[in-house]
Amino acid sequence: MHNPSPRYISNLTRETYALILAGGRGSRLHELTDWRAKPSLYFGGKFRIIDFPLSNCVNSGIRRIGVVTQYKSHSLIRHVMRGWGHFKKELGESVEILPASQRYSDNWYQGTADAVFQNIDIIRNELPKYVMILSGDHVYRMDYAGLLAAHAESGADMTVSCQQVPVAEAAGAFGVVEVDEKNKILGFEEKPEVPKHLPHDPERCLASMGNYVFNTDFLFEQLKRDAQNEGSDRDFGKDIIPSIIEDHQVYAHPFCSGFTDDESYWRDVGTLDSFWQANMELLSPTPALNLYDAKWPIWTFQEQLPPAKFVFDDDDRRGMALDSIVSGGCIISGATVRRSVLFNEVRVCSYSTLEDAVVLPDVVIQRNCKIKNAILDRGCIIPEGTIIGYDHRHDRARGFRVSEKGITLVTRDMLGLPVGYE
Numbered sequence: 001m002h003n004p005s006p007r008y009i010s011n012l013t014r015e016t017y018a019l020i021l022a023g024g025r026g027s028r029l030h031e032l033t034d035w036r037a038k039p040s041l042y043f044g045g046k047f048r049i050i051d052f053p054l055s056n057c058v059n060s061g062i063r064r065i066g067v068v069t070q071y072k073s074h075s076l077i078r079h080v081m082r083g084w085g086h087f088k089k090e091l092g093e094s095v096e097i098l099p100a101s102q103r104y105s106d107n108w109y110q111g112t113a114d115a116v117f118q119n120i121d122i123i124r125n126e127l128p129k130y131v132m133i134l135s136g137d138h139v140y141r142m143d144y145a146g147l148l149a150a151h152a153e154s155g156a157d158m159t160v161s162c163q164q165v166p167v168a169e170a171a172g173a174f175g176v177v178e179v180d181e182k183n184k185i186l187g188f189e190e191k192p193e194v195p196k197h198l199p200h201d202p203e204r205c206l207a208s209m210g211n212y213v214f215n216t217d218f219l220f221e222q223l224k225r226d227a228q229n230e231g232s233d234r235d236f237g238k239d240i241i242p243s244i245i246e247d248h249q250v251y252a253h254p255f256c257s258g259f260t261d262d263e264s265y266w267r268d269v270g271t272l273d274s275f276w277q278a279n280m281e282l283l284s285p286t287p288a289l290n291l292y293d294a295k296w297p298i299w300t301f302q303e304q305l306p307p308a309k310f311v312f313d314d315d316d317r318r319g320m321a322l323d324s325i326v327s328g329g330c331i332i333s334g335a336t337v338r339r340s341v342l343f344n345e346v347r348v349c350s351y352s353t354l355e356d357a358v359v360l361p362d363v364v365i366q367r368n369c370k371i372k373n374a375i376l377d378r379g380c381i382i383p384e385g386t387i388i389g390y391d392h393r394h395d396r397a398r399g400f401r402v403s404e405k406g407i408t409l410v411t412r413d414m415l416g417l418p419v420g421y422e
Contacts, residue, residue, distance in 0.1 A: 012148040013061035014092075017128035019119070020053050021112055021210075022136030023070030023100070028271045030401055031411045032377060036422045037069065039136035040076035042360050042378070043269065044282055044291060044298075045325040045341050048079055051300045052141070053134045054095065059296050060144040063093035064126055067136070068115045070100045070108060075422030083301030098122065111234030117223040123216070131219050133236070135210030139278060140266040141289065141296055142211075147253050151213040156251045158218065158244065160185065161211035163255040163266050164204050170195045173268070175208035175237040177252050185250045190237035209255060209266060212236065218248070265289050272403040276375055279341045279358045283323050305329035305344055317350055335365070343378075357389075362421070377411040379421035 026038025033041065039050040050067070057065050069076055077097055084095040098119050100108040109115040116123075116133060123131060130151070132144065142161075151159040162177050170176055176195040178187035188208075189195070195205040214222075222240055226232050232239045244250055255266060265288045269275040281287055291298060305328035310319040317334035325341045326332070334350030343361040348354055352365050355372040365371065365382045372389040376382070388395060388410060392402045401409040413419045 009145045009149060010061055012130070012152060013063075013145060015129035016062050016064070016132050016148060016213075017123055017126045017130075017216075018057045018062045018065045018132045018134060018144075019098075019116060019123070020050070020057075020065065020067045020134045020136045021115055022050055022067050022076060023073070023109060023115060024137055025071045026137060026270055029275065030272065031409060031413065032272070032275070032375070033072075034411070034413070035072060035420055036075045037071045037073055038270070040073075040079060040422065041269075041275070042343055043139055043275075044279065044289075045327045045343055046302065047298055047300045048076075049139060049269065050076060050080065050136050051083070051298055052139050053136055054080075054084060055296075055298045056140075056142050056144060057134075058299065060142075062132065062144060063087065064128070065095045066098045066119065066122065067095065068098045068109070068119065070115070072422075073099060078422075079301055083299065096122075111238075112236045113223060113226055113232075113240050114234035116219070117227050117234070120220060120223065124220075128216050131214045131216050133212045133214070137270065138209065138266060138268050139289070141293075141298075142255065142266075143296075146256060147211070147213060150253045151251070154251050155249060156213075157215055157248045158241075158250045159213045159253050160241070160250070161209045161255055162206050162252045163209050163264070164198070164201075165207045167195050167197050167203060167205050170205050170207045173270070175210075175241070177206045177208055179206065179252045183252045183254070185241075185245045185252050188237070188241045188245060190235070190242075206252065208237065208241075210237075272375060272401070272407055272409055273405045276358055276373075276403075276407045280339070280356065282325060282341065283339055303328075303344060308332070312350065349384075373406055374408045374410060377409070377421070379412050379417070380410055380415060381412075381417060382410070382415075 022039040024038050026033045041049050043049050087093045087095050172191050172193055175190045179185055197205050267278045269278045308326045308330040310332045312319050312334035319332040319334050321337035323339045324337050327344045329345035330342050331347045335348040335352040337354045340354050340357040342359045346359050346363045348365045349367045351367050352369040357374045359376045360378040362379045363376050366384040369382050369386045374389045389408045395402050395408045399414045
């Protein structure tokens with residue numbers, strides 16, 4: 001980069017409009033997304049997934065942001081309004097919610113490209129030089145200024161942020177990119193079953209993170225062209241990128257967070273196992289994802305709650321949590337919690353044990369329960385004496401879902417409780 005000065009970077013970020021695509025269901029999360037969009041899913045004890053791209057934007061200096069919503073968006077919209085609704089439009093900053101509203105057709109959003117196309121007039125009114133399109137359902141920290149600078153310096157029409165991932169992990173899950181020695185994209189396949197590996201590493205491939213930078217005029221041209229193609233799926237990965245890589249300047253930008261402690265941390269928490277694992281990783285003494293960096297905070301909406309409380313100190317009834325994250329409003333009452341993530345207002349009652357569990361807000365675990373390797377959805381009330389995670393056949397017989405790697409999911413519906421918690 002020829003001019004890395006702060007003024008140069010600030011000019012780039014001021015000239016950028018970010019559009020976060022947050023309308024996806026996340027079907028591989030099964031019942032966890034029956035009542036919420038995937039970007040609205042809880043993560044890390046107090047956050048929601050959407051907080052990560054939003055925080056990355058704000059911390060990078062990008063303060064004109066649109067959040068595109070569609071599938072079961074009530075909790076997502078409510079969260080964004082509560083946590084991110086304080087921006088001042090008159091100061092050149094805003095976080096606006098862009099629900100599907102049939103602005104250019106009689107259909108709801110038909111794909112990622114259509115979601116942007118149907119908001120062209122809103123983007124145009126912002127007069128940006130660049131449009132950054134971001135996936136709303138990944139967990140990572142990233143200073144987008146480096147991506148913008150690389151895009152501007154290369155003379156690219158479009159730049160795709162990419163990350164090296166194992167071939168087995170990418171199969172059927174990520175768009176896979178082929179590049180030349182200058183990172184110009186030569187080939188792109190959307191979620192191939194057999195991804196093409198890196199020339200120097202047969203075990204890894206270069207995957208798209210779903211984050212793109214476009215020159216605004218070029219983006220509008222490609223979206224209008226795609227909208228006129230009756231055979232298109234209206235998707236960036238399936239349609240837009242493959243159609244432009246031969247005749248236009250499309251580059252890959254290697255993902256670098258800009259932080260020495262988590263240079264390559266990026267998680268698509270799109271399955272029960274990956275969601276559970278990513279939460280468990282936070283319990284390490286030095287986790288790959290540093291949520292405690294005051295220079296790069298992850299912002300969110302926070303309820304006014306009392307501190308977590310641990311009560312009883314008898315030999316057979318001691319309230320304690322070890323190697324765990326315990327959020328505000330929780331009460332551990334004569335129970336033992338090990339290697340678990342507890343969100344707001346969880347109550348674990350006497351003589352119960354909880355191990356290797358992710359427990360979403362407002363869960364009550366009654367007395368004498370034994371739970372391990374589990375995800376408990378918001379609002380669950382676990383009856384006294386319940387055993388979860390010790391016998392998968394028994395878990396399935398009770399109607400609980402057991403993942404490929406043996407993580408048991410429990411929701412209110414599975415317990416016969418009223419559904420609809422978001």
